[in-house]
Amino acid sequence: MIAETGLIALWLAAALTLLQFALGAIGLRMERDEYFAAIRPVAVAQGLFVSLSFLLLIWLFLRSDMSVKLVVMNSASVKPLLYKFAGTWGNHEGSMLLWVTVMGLAGAFIALFERSLRTRTLVATLAAQAFISLGFYAFLLVSSNPFERMFPIPADGQGLNPLLQDPGLAFHPPTLYFGYVGLSVAFSFAVGAMITRDVGAAFAKAMRPWVLGAWIFLTLGITAGSYWAYYELGWGGWWFWDPVENASLMPWLAATALLHSVTVLATRDSLRAWTLMLAVVAFSMSMIGTFLVRSGILTSVHAFAVDPERGSFILALLALYIGGAMALFALRVGTVKEGKRFELVSREGALVANNLLLSVILALVFIGTLYPLLVEAVTGDKLSVGPPYFNLATGPLALLLVAVMAAGPLLRWRRDNPKTLLNRIAIPILLMAAALFALALFTTGMSVLALLGLALAAGVAVASFAPLWKRNLRRTPLHIYGMVIAHFGIAVALVGMACESSFTEEKLVAAQPGDEIVVNDWTLQFEAIEPMAGPNWTALESRMTAQYGDGAIHEITPQNRMFAAAQTQTSEAALLTRWNGQLYVVLGEGDSEGRWQIRVWWKPFVTLIWFGGILVALGGLLAMIGRLRRGYMQRKQREYAEMML
Amino acid sequence: MKAKHQRLTLALLAVVALVGAGLLAAYALQDQASYFYTPSDIAKQKPEAGTAIRLGGMVEEGSIQRSADGVTVEFVVMDADARQKVTYTGITPDLFAEGSGVVADGRLDANGIFGAETLLAKHDENYIPRELEGIDMTSGRNKTETLVQ
Numbered sequence: 102m103i104a105e106t107g108l109i110a111l112w113l114a115a116a117l118t119l120l121q122f123a124l125g126a127i128g129l130r131m132e133r134d135e136y137f138a139a140i141r142p143v144a145v146a147q148g149l150f151v152s153l154s155f156l157l158l159i160w161l162f163l164r165s166d167m168s169v170k171l172v173v174m175n176s177a178s179v180k181p182l183l184y185k186f187a188g189t190w191g192n193h194e195g196s197m198l199l200w201v202t203v204m205g206l207a208g209a210f211i212a213l214f215e216r217s218l219r220t221r222t223l224v225a226t227l228a229a230q231a232f233i234s235l236g237f238y239a240f241l242l243v244s245s246n247p248f249e250r251m252f253p254i255p256a257d258g259q260g261l262n263p264l265l266q267d268p269g270l271a272f273h274p275p276t277l278y279f280g281y282v283g284l285s286v287a288f289s290f291a292v293g294a295m296i297t298r299d300v301g302a303a304f305a306k307a308m309r310p311w312v313l314g315a316w317i318f319l320t321l322g323i324t325a326g327s328y329w330a331y332y333e334l335g336w337g338g339w340w341f342w343d344p345v346e347n348a349s350l351m352p353w354l355a356a357t358a359l360l361h362s363v364t365v366l367a368t369r370d371s372l373r374a375w376t377l378m379l380a381v382v383a384f385s386m387s388m389i390g391t392f393l394v395r396s397g398i399l400t401s402v403h404a405f406a407v408d409p410e411r412g413s414f415i416l417a418l419l420a421l422y423i424g425g426a427m428a429l430f431a432l433r434v435g436t437v438k439e440g441k442r443f444e445l446v447s448r449e450g451a452l453v454a455n456n457l458l459l460s461v462i463l464a465l466v467f468i469g470t471l472y473p474l475l476v477e478a479v480t481g482d483k484l485s486v487g488p489p490y491f492n493l494a495t496g497p498l499a500l501l502l503v504a505v506m507a508a509g510p511l512l513r514w515r516r517d518n519p520k521t522l523l524n525r526i527a528i529p530i531l532l533m534a535a536a537l538f539a540l541a542l543f544t545t546g547m548s549v550l551a552l553l554g555l556a557l558a559a560g561v562a563v564a565s566f567a568p569l570w571k572r573n574l575r576r577t578p579l580h581i582y583g584m585v586i587a588h589f590g591i592a593v594a595l596v597g598m599a600c601e602s603s604f605t606e607e608k609l610v611a612a613q614p615g616d617e618i619v620v621n622d623w624t625l626q627f628e629a630i631e632p633m634a635g636p637n638w639t640a641l642e643s644r645m646t647a648q649y650g651d652g653a654i655h656e657i658t659p660q661n662r663m664f665a666a667a668q669t670q671t672s673e674a675a676l677l678t679r680w681n682g683q684l685y686v687v688l689g690e691g692d693s694e695g696r697w698q699i700r701v702w703w704k705p706f707v708t709l710i711w712f713g714g715i716l717v718a719l720g721g722l723l724a725m726i727g728r729l730r731r732g733y734m735q736r737k738q739r740e741y742a743e744m745m746l
Numbered sequence: 747m748k749a750k751h752q753r754l755t756l757a758l759l760a761v762v763a764l765v766g767a768g769l770l771a772a773y774a775l776q777d778q779a780s781y782f783y784t785p786s787d788i789a790k791q792k793p794e795a796g797t798a799i800r801l802g803g804m805v806e807e808g809s810i811q812r813s814a815d816g817v818t819v820e821f822v823v824m825d826a827d828a829r830q831k832v833t834y835t836g837i838t839p840d841l842f843a844e845g846s847g848v849v850a851d852g853r854l855d856a857n858g859i860f861g862a863e864t865l866l867a868k869h870d871e872n873y874i875p876r877e878l879e880g881i882d883m884t885s886g887r888n889k890t891e892t893l894v895q
Contacts, residue, residue: 335837336864375756439753453756457763464767465774472775483782485800486775487851494774609836611816672837689817689837696816698837
């Protein structure tokens with residue numbers, strides 16, 4: 102009965118979504134206030150029903166109800182509870198249901214709490230949101246019903262893939278999904294404002310928390326995904342320009358640009374059409390990201406063509422939404438009044454530069470990711486675009502972007518004097534020059550990009566705190582602190598990236614128990630190889646000790662695991678973290694002479710990459726809290742003033 | 747920025763930036779995109795020595811040889827019509843085995859031996875690298891059924 106109830110709840114939610122759309126569309130056309138009044142409760146009810154449906158699916162997974170096909174395919178009764186729970190969205194149908202659930206909850210949230218927008222714009226926003234959700238409801242109900250029963254009922258499920266039993270994988274996809282959905286909400290706001298011709302500061306203020314929220318989730322998702330790939334794959338790399346990684350990076354780039362332009366719109370009422378366009382692009386990127394990951398097109402264009410239903414459905418949705426959004430933008434951009442003007446040297450000017458650079462980087466990643474797929478689809482030729490392209494094309498632009506980031510916050514809005522900017526930024530520039538000089542003098546073999554990156558990071562780290570200079574720190578608004586911390590986080594991550602690429606030391610040896618391996622200041626003692634057994638795997642474990650200089654002796658145990666059920670082998674790297682870097686040890690195969698391949702990396706300051714990512718997200722969080730609090734205060738004051746009148 | 751035409755200027759800037767991105771991408775792709783080669787492709791038209799390419803095919807039965815230093819392997823990647831000698835120094839990936847598919851990034855040296863810098867093997871029974879998909883490797887071992895999804 103649980104499955105049937107879930108399906109009914111899903112149908113009801115879909116029907117309510119249709120009603121939500123109809124109320125909005127007809128209400129706006131006929132200017133009927135009672136329609137406007139009805140749309141809020143409908144949106145809330147929709148959110149509740151779709152949540153119920155998702156909760157029931159979770160329950161089915163937790164109970165290991167093997168009469169439900171999705172549970173059979175993706176779970177097993179012996180799985181740890183956490184992975185039964187995470188298994189709910191670790192598959193196609195479940196993740197699509199998660200998507201509409203988050204979407205529905207976001208709609209309910211807007212309906213309940215959004216008070217600053219004009220009623221018509223709010224109604225149009227909710228209608229746009231319903232329209233987007235409808236496509237996904239249709240997708241679920243027509244071609245991917247998560248509650249489908251199975252007969253005969255099998256004894257147990259088949260979802261035993263050990264590679265998927267990892268906390269990183271369990272919570273990584275939902276994090277990205279929250280980001281994607283947040284961008285679709287921002288997009289709904291943009292559509293709503295375009296429909297009612299209400300593009301201005303109020304709209305930007307209503308949209309901003311959603312953009313910020315989406316951006317925080319995407320930042321966390323990308324950071325976590327990068328660390329997962331780093332420790333799980335055993336290759337010692339932290340970013341591979343894999344299409345799946347790019348699918349999350351592209352929405353992040355667009356969201357970053359949108360975040361900055363929406364601030365211009367909210368604060369200065371400039372860049373109106375520009376912000377709308379970025380909202381459209383950010384949403385398109387999140388749809389393309391979903392399409393790339395969900396359609397199976399990445400594994401193979403061929404597989405996509407063989408089982409075209411799902412992929413084609415998402416592709417059709419993609420075309421409908423993006424095409425519709427672009428068309429609406431083209432139709433309405435003429436009616437968007439030009440915003441306030443500004444001089445080239447101004448905060449706005451720097452933010453325009455930020456937007457342009459981010460857009461170009463986005464375009465480069467986009468082309469590099471989709472070009473091979475396009476070529477293969479058209480000509481059948483197989484082609485690979487790899488790190489050399491992405492690093493060469495985006496690296497220099499990213500450094501330029503970071504330089505703009507250092508200067509931008511030090512500029513005044515509307516108009517500023519280049520000379521006073523130079524005064525404000527003199528210290529960071531001197532520091533950067535000194536760092537560049539010192540690095541060029543004392544290091545050898547650094548690539549130009551890494552050299553510039555490290556020197557730039559030194560300057561930016563200082564410059565990011567400059568906005569606090571001569572301010573009363575107690576009265577500085579929270580969102581300024583948020584900006585400072587996020588920008589500082591970028592500098593921190595940049596230091597990590599440059600150090601990792603320049604100062605990593607690596608050793609690959611075939612060693613016997615008893616051998617000593619020396620890398621940088623580390624001395625590793627290879628003691629023994631021992632067989633091990635886990636719940637569903639066997640492993641060979643090498644026992645080693647590692648000592649940094651004369652410091653304490655640590656025991657490390659890199660493993661090679663063999664999963665019997667899935668015929669899968671994974672290597673479990675051993676990581677040892679110090680304040681100044683990470684030791685990374687991988688065990689390879691043994692040979693007939695009793696030697697074992699061992700690969701050791703010493704990666705100075707590599708952890709700063711992810712630490713920086715967390716700082717960036719934290720900065721975003723502070724900014725969001727600060728903005729929401731300030732908006733709340735202002736509304737209270739306004740209400741109070743109105744009451745007094 | 748002339749205040750009168752600010753909006754037009756911004757729109758033009760955006761167009762210039764995107765066209766610039768397109769040109770930059772085209773240039774970088776032409777220069778850097780490593781084309782995917784099968785052993786037959788190399789036999790037909792040999793890429794220049796030192797050019798970064800990606801090679802994919804099946805590891806020939808009985809061809810894996812580990813050298814004395816314990817960390818270098820030599821093996822032959824083959825498809826239906828041709829064979830290509832490969833050398834690789836490093837830890838071979840999980841499930842790298844004879845009769846199994848492999849994708850290698852690297853360069854041909856002057857003697858026509860492919861020096862692999864990274865190796866990618868199919869890492870579980872259900873996954874194969876995109877490039878290996880649909881390539882006829884029947885002459886390897888009877889693995890075709892697991893290779894076609």
